[in-house]
Structure formats: structure tokens, C-alpha cells
Amino acid sequence: xxxxxxxxxxxxxxxxxxxxxxxxxxxxxxxxxxxxxxxxxxxxxxxxxxxxxxxxxxxxxxxxxxxxxxxxxxxxxxxxxxxxxxxxxxxxxxxxxxxxxxxxxxxxxxxxxxxxxxxxxxxxxxxxxxxxxxxxxxxxxxxxxxxxxxxxxxxxxxxxxxxxxxxxxxxxxxxxxxxxxxxxxxxxxxxxxxxxxxxxxxxxxxxxxxxxxxxxxxxxxxxxxxxxxxxxxxxxxxxxxxxxxxxxxxxxxxxxxxxxxxxxxxxxxxxxxxxxxxxxxxxxxxxxxxxxxxxxxxxxxxxxxxxxxxxxxxxxxxxxxxxxxxxxxxxxxxxxxxxxxxxxxxxxxxxxxxxxxxxxxxxxxxxxxxxxxxxxxxxxxxxxxxxxxxxxxxxxxxxxxxxxxxxxxxxxxxxxxxxxxxxxxxxxxxxxxxxxxxxxxxxxxxxxxxxxxxxxxxxxxxxxxxxxxxxxxxxx
Ligand code: BES
Ligand code: ZN
Ligand code: ZN
Numbered sequence: 001x002x003x004x005x006x007x008x009x010x011x012x013x014x015x016x017x018x019x020x021x022x023x024x025x026x027x028x029x030x031x032x033x034x035x036x037x038x039x040x041x042x043x044x045x046x047x048x049x050x051x052x053x054x055x056x057x058x059x060x061x062x063x064x065x066x067x068x069x070x071x072x073x074x075x076x077x078x079x080x081x082x083x084x085x086x087x088x089x090x091x092x093x094x095x096x097x098x099x100x101x102x103x104x105x106x107x108x109x110x111x112x113x114x115x116x117x118x119x120x121x122x123x124x125x126x127x128x129x130x131x132x133x134x135x136x137x138x139x140x141x142x143x144x145x146x147x148x149x150x151x152x153x154x155x156x157x158x159x160x161x162x163x164x165x166x167x168x169x170x171x172x173x174x175x176x177x178x179x180x181x182x183x184x185x186x187x188x189x190x191x192x193x194x195x196x197x198x199x200x201x202x203x204x205x206x207x208x209x210x211x212x213x214x215x216x217x218x219x220x221x222x223x224x225x226x227x228x229x230x231x232x233x234x235x236x237x238x239x240x241x242x243x244x245x246x247x248x249x250x251x252x253x254x255x256x257x258x259x260x261x262x263x264x265x266x267x268x269x270x271x272x273x274x275x276x277x278x279x280x281x282x283x284x285x286x287x288x289x290x291x292x293x294x295x296x297x298x299x300x301x302x303x304x305x306x307x308x309x310x311x312x313x314x315x316x317x318x319x320x321x322x323x324x325x326x327x328x329x330x331x332x333x334x335x336x337x338x339x340x341x342x343x344x345x346x347x348x349x350x351x352x353x354x355x356x357x358x359x360x361x362x363x364x365x366x367x368x369x370x371x372x373x374x375x376x377x378x379x380x381x382x383x384x385x386x387x388x389x390x391x392x393x394x395x396x397x398x399x400x401x402x403x404x405x406x407x408x409x410x411x412x413x414x415x416x417x418x419x420x421x422x423x424x425x426x427x428x429x430x431x432x433x434x435x436x437x438x439x440x441x442x443x444x445x446x447x448x449x450x451x452x453x454x455x456x457x458x459x460x461x462x463x464x465x466x467x468x469x470x471x472x473x474x475x476x
Contacts, residue, residue: 003150021061042062108150112150116154155469159281175219179292198220209332224294228290238345239288239348240334240347241293269349271447284473289338325412335348368423375391385466392424409429
């Protein structure tokens with residue numbers, strides 16, 4: 001899909017299919033009057049009309065009431081248009097920029113990223129019906145001033161889509177070795193330093209927590225460290241991702257229902273990788289250390305067991321009470337390793353707890369951490385990208401729930417159903433392996449969509465890339 005700017009008025013220039021965004025109850029004299037009998041401009045309403053003259057097709061897309069407008073309504077409208085155009089096998093779409101009440105730069109970013117994300121579907125059917133959409137025309141009187149925004153949106157959306165593909169693909173294909181190879185290849189292309197630690201090296205480093213989770217699998221675990229160092233920078237940010245390429249729960253086995261979605265358990269790691277790549281493509285002036293802790297969590301002859309006590313890379317010990325709380329175990333080593341780079345900020349991204357889904361559902365990721373300013377900055381990026389985050393409290397009393405009688409920490413409070421404050425306890429656990437200012441994103445509810453909604457097709461959402469790239473772009 002290519003994007004081009006035109007300076008002409010849309011309706012004169014539209015080649016084929018033109019799109020007009022309208023608020024609810026507002027008409028204009030460009031659109032043939034009878035169309036307004038059907039089209040009311042309600043949220044998400046999409047009507048196709050065929051004017052006598054050019055353009056051949058005019059798509060009216062509703063933004064809802066003007067006073068309730070939010071930039072994400074534009075993203076959702078664009079997604080409806082894209083889905084309509086796919087069915088009609090349209091190749092070129094001309095979008096009017098919404099002039100009144102909307103910032104043009106924001107609109108260009110929203111249209112571009114939504115078009116790319118909505119049109120990107122993951123299918124492995126034997127008879128594919130690929131999208132015919134190949135050209136998006138945008139209209140502006142000052143296109144030069146918008147080139148940078150267009151590029152920004154293309155980079156973030158493409159990296160988001162790349163995350164989706166990795167997450168949606170089979171766990172038997174996208175193994176730790178596979179992801180490490182993707183990281184090496186991408187980093188080589190962009191001139192980024194990339195180090196991959198294998199089982200033997202992890203043993204020498206004392207990364208016994210990652211090794212413990214990996215011990216039930218014949219797939220090699222990998223710890224991947226990517227270092228993006230721009231020519232000039234003042235800040236170093238470490239991004240750390242949970243990379244469980246399949247989470248069966250291990251010996252504390254998960255039930256069959258829904259287990260197929262546990263190929264998503266590496267979404268944090270790959271969103272970290274593609275955020276770092278996006279930042280490099282955008283030449284963001286922040287040094288970024290990306291760490292991915294990659295392994296399967298499955299059952300094999302060597303599998304780690306409830307009751308095991310592990311000495312992590314940091315020296316702290318963990319008592320395993322449930323092998324299904326493996327994310328915090330692998331992250332204990334990954335966060336410690338990230339700390340050795342003395343970052344100004346550390347952000348981890350993890351499909352960490354079902355409890356976060358219970359607390360917040362699927363519209364918003366959980367955020368927890370030890371630095372109010374950092375959390376505030378990520379919240380702002382959440383609103384701008386609509387990858388929203390909601391903070392849960394990190395009161396010190398919660399720490400008690402992570403204390404073991406035999407080891408420094410236990411990986412779950414207890415196995416009793418409804419163990420309290422699961423999402424927070426997960427974060428309190430991670431906090432003990434962190435150096436400096438830190439935020440934790442629990443994306444267990446937001447990384448996967450059970451049904452298509454707007455620009456998010458069913459399956460992996462690619463959450464994290466747009467959020468964190470926006471944060472890095474604006475970090476001070
Ligand atoms: N990967 C899961 C969390 C998860 C659940 C992600 C649903 C996405 C959707 C994690 O490893 C896990 O199994 N957590 C357990 C922790 C429990 C044993 C304390 C959970 O949330 O049930
Ligand atoms: Zn688990
Ligand atoms: Zn998991």
C-alpha cells in the first residue's frame with residue numbers, strides 16, 4: 001500500500017473512490033441530498049453512494065456527534081471504510097482530511113495507521129483473497145509539512161503489523177530460535193547491535209530462572225539483547241519483554257479451553273523488538289536496550305516443578321509454587337540483565353496475568369511501577385495512540401504476598417482460587433529485580449482480540465509498538 005499527497009480539492013482529483021467523513025446530523029451540498037436519508041453520520045456508519053459525475057464511488061463515513069469527537073473515532077471510521085473497500089475490491093481510495101475541529105497532523109497519522117492496520121489480516125487459508133487496496137490518496141494544502149507525520153505513521157503501523165504476524169503464526173514455527181533469528185536479521189539491516197545468548201551461555205551467566213522455565217522443552221531458550229545507540233542521545237531506555245512462545249502452564253497445566261491462544265505469550269517480547277526497530281527507523285534520539293526472554297513453557301522429562309527453588313541471575317532465590325506463573329520467573333533474569341546497562345528508565349511488557357483481564361478487561365492495559373512521572377508520560381502516550389493504560393496501586397503491603405518461607409520470593413501467593421490482587425502481586429514480584437525508574441505493562445487483556453473490532457482484526461493486536469514508540473519519541 002502506497003500513500004500519496006495531492007494538493008487539489010478531493011472531489012476534482014478523486015480517481016475512483018472518495019471518502020468523506022461527516023459528523024452526525026451535519027449535511028453538506030457536495031453529497032447528493034437523497035444520500036442523507038440513509039446516512040445519518042452516526043458512529044461508524046458507512047454508506048456507499050454512486051454520484052452521477054466523478055468520483056465513481058463516494059463513501060460517507062460517520063464520526064458520531066461533533067461534541068463527542070475523539071481522534072480514535074477517525075481511526076474506527078477509516079477501518080470501516082477499508083473493510084468496505086476490501087469487499088468492493090477497490091484499489092485506490094482518496095481520503096478527505098477532516099478539516100474542522102481536527103488537527104491535520106493527528107488526522108494524517110490516524111488515517112494512515114488505521115488504513116494499514118485494518119487492511120492487514122492474518123490468514124493461512126488455502127484460497128486466500130488478498131486485499132486489492134494499493135494506493136491511498138491524502139489531500140492537503142501543505143503536504144510538505146505532513147511528510148514526517150506520514151512517515152511516522154507508516155513506520156509504527158508496519159511494525160505493529162509485524163508483531164501481529166509473529167504472534168498469530170504457529171508457536172511450533174515461531175520458536176525462541178526463530179524470534180532470535182528475526183531479531184538478528186532486523187538488527188543487521190539497521191546497524192543495531194544484537195547479542196543472542198543460548199542455553200550454554202545462559203548457564204554461565206547464571207540465568208537459572210529462564211533456564212528453569214525452559215527445562216521442559218527441547219527448544220533452545222534465548223535471551224536476546226538489542227542495543228540501538230543513535231549518534232547523539234541523552235537518555236537510555238531499557239525495554240524488556242516476556243517471550244513465552246507457548247505457555248501450556250507447564251506441570252501446573254492449563255485447561256484445554258483457550259490454550260490455543262497461549263501462542264500469544266511472547267507478544268511482549270516481539271512488541272519490544274519492533275518498538276526498537278521502529279525507533280531506529282525514525283532515528284529517535286534515545287539509546288534503547290531491548291531485552292527478550294524467550295522460551296517455551298511446556299512439559300518434558302526435565303520440566304521444572306512446583307517446590308523447586310531457583311537461584312536467579314541477581315542472586316535472589318525464587319520458590320516455584322505454580323509453574324504457570326512463569327512470566328515473572330523469566331523476567332526476573334531479563335530485568336536484572338537490563339539493569340546492568342544502567343538505564344534511565346526501564347519498561348517491561350508482558351502478558352503476565354489473567355488477573356489483569358479480570359480487573360481491567362480488554363480495552364486497557366495495566367500499568368504499575370515505581371515512578372509517577374514515567375507512568376504519567378506513558379499514560380499520555382496511551383491516550384494519543386488509544387493504546388490506553390490504567391494504573392493499579394503498588395502499596396508496599398502487597399510485597400508481603402511475594403515473600404516465601406524458604407526462598408526470597410515465591411512465584412504465586414497461593415494456589416487457592418481467587419488469589420488476591422494477582423496483577424499487582426505480579427508487578428510487586430518484578431519490582432524486586434529492577435534497578436531505577438521502572439514501569440510494567442500487563443498486556444494480558446489487550447494483546448489479543450476475540451473478534452474483529454475496527455482496525456483490530458481477530459487475533460493478535462500488536463499492542464505496545466505504537467504506545468512505546470510514541471513514548472520514546474517524546475521522552476525527555
Ligand atoms: N500467560 C499467562 C497470563 C495470561 C492469561 C495471558 C490469559 C493472556 C491471557 C500467565 O503466564 C499465567 O498463566 N498466569 C497465571 C498466574 C497464576 C498461576 C498466578 C494466571 O494469570 O492465571
Ligand atoms: Zn503461565
Ligand atoms: Zn504466561
